[in-house]
Amino acid sequence: MASLLFSPVTWAAASGTGATTQFEKILAFVIEAGWRLLGAVGIVVGAVVVAWLLRILIRRVVTRIVNGAKNKAQVQDTQALERSPLASVRLVQRTRTLGTILSNAVNVLVGVIAIILIVNVLFPGILGSFALLTAALGAGLGFGAQNIVKDVLNGIFIVAEDQIGIGDVVDLGLATGVVEYVSVRVTHVRDVNGTLWYVRNGEVTRIGNMSKGWSRVIVDVTVPVDADVAAVEKQMMDAATTLTKDAKWRTRITGYPELWGLQSVAGETLVLRIVLKTRSHAKDDVAAELRLRLRSGLDEAGIDLSGLGSVVLEGAEGAQRVRGAHPPKTKPNPVQADVVWKPKKKGKRGGDGETDPKATS
Numbered sequence: 001m002a003s004l005l006f007s008p009v010t011w012a013a014a015s016g017t018g019a020t021t022q023f024e025k026i027l028a029f030v031i032e033a034g035w036r037l038l039g040a041v042g043i044v045v046g047a048v049v050v051a052w053l054l055r056i057l058i059r060r061v062v063t064r065i066v067n068g069a070k071n072k073a074q075v076q077d078t079q080a081l082e083r084s085p086l087a088s089v090r091l092v093q094r095t096r097t098l099g100t101i102l103s104n105a106v107n108v109l110v111g112v113i114a115i116i117l118i119v120n121v122l123f124p125g126i127l128g129s130f131a132l133l134t135a136a137l138g139a140g141l142g143f144g145a146q147n148i149v150k151d152v153l154n155g156i157f158i159v160a161e162d163q164i165g166i167g168d169v170v171d172l173g174l175a176t177g178v179v180e181y182v183s184v185r186v187t188h189v190r191d192v193n194g195t196l197w198y199v200r201n202g203e204v205t206r207i208g209n210m211s212k213g214w215s216r217v218i219v220d221v222t223v224p225v226d227a228d229v230a231a232v233e234k235q236m237m238d239a240a241t242t243l244t245k246d247a248k249w250r251t252r253i254t255g256y257p258e259l260w261g262l263q264s265v266a267g268e269t270l271v272l273r274i275v276l277k278t279r280s281h282a283k284d285d286v287a288a289e290l291r292l293r294l295r296s297g298l299d300e301a302g303i304d305l306s307g308l309g310s311v312v313l314e315g316a317e318g319a320q321r322v323r324g325a326h327p328p329k330t331k332p333n334p335v336q337a338d339v340v341w342k343p344k345k346k347g348k349r350g351g352d353g354e355t356d357p358k359a360t361s
Contacts, residue, residue, distance in 0.1 A: 044114060044118070097183070153202075155201035158187075166179055166180065168211040168212070170208060173205065174204070175189040175197035175199055177195075211281060214277055215283035216283075218274075221236060221274065224306060225267075227304070231303065235303065236298075237274070239296070240257030240276055241256075243257075252282035253282075254279060273311070
């Protein structure tokens with residue numbers, strides 16, 4: 001009977017002890033979850049601060065390079081920099097593009113690291129369980145996005161190495177024209193017909209940039225086969241030399257005219273070639289003016305002109321003549337005019353025409 005009366009008390013005490021233990025567990029879970037959540041919030045805040053600081057650093061480096069280019073060119077804005085004789089806009093464009101690439105890379109990298117840390121704080125040990133799934137997911141994304149990765153990597157090298165820039169006349173194989181936009185994934189090229197081509201950087205295997213360094217104007221003059229070649233070449237050189245000394249054109253010309261001589265004889269015509277080095281952006285204008293002056297000079301000399309046109313050399317011919325003409329410059333070897341050949345005497349002869357026995361003994 002006593003045991004029956006004591007059992008409710010014992011049960012109540014036991015129930016109180018169980019409730020206290022359960023409450024402590026819940027309280028410990030809430031505290032632990034709160035600390036984990038606080039850690040996740042701290043990671044997010046730290047990631048935002050780190051990304052902000054890195055972006056500021058990148059922006060300051062880019063600004064310093066751009067301002068240095070502007071100060072060197074003595075201009076105040078990028079539009080004036082494009083018209084500057086120093087043409088440092090390529091450096092500005094490349095620096096800004098690389099700055100954008102680095103900023104995006106910093107955002108992605110910091111974001112990925114922050115996500116991994118947050119998952120590890122909120123769910124300890126879960127990363128090991130998802131290792132195989134993560135590897136399979138990464139392999140699938142890598143296989144599906146390999147073209148995008150190829151485009152981005154190739155675009156980074158194109159921009160970093162300054163292979164092309166905005167305003168360049170380029171031949172990308174897939175399209176030829178003026179570059180209007182360059183990014184890490186795609187390049188915009190406008191051809192002569194006005195068509196805008198979007199070329200993926202990963203598909204570009206070769207780049208021909210016709211706007212870097214210097215260019216060469218090559219003009220072939222066709223005259224009748226009975227024309228005086230020396231007179232024609234003299235008139236061609238006079239016209240080209242006059243062009244190089246003209247105040248309007250001499251800033252666009254970087255070299256002296258060269259005569260590459262007789263190139264071919266076709267039927268009743270002769271083809272003579274003259275070339276002139278120019279700045280890359282002035283090739284077409286100089287070529288047109290040179291053709292006009294050649295026509296005028298030959299007409300004044302009374303030489304019939306059968307044909308006149310610019311030429312673009314390709315293949316082996318272009319590779320062989322890339323350094324220009326190299327006529328001989330050495331002086332001719334002197335040759336004596338009055339030289340009489342005399343046979344070498346083999347023995348001493350006597351007065352009667354017979355050989356002296358003592359000389360032959």
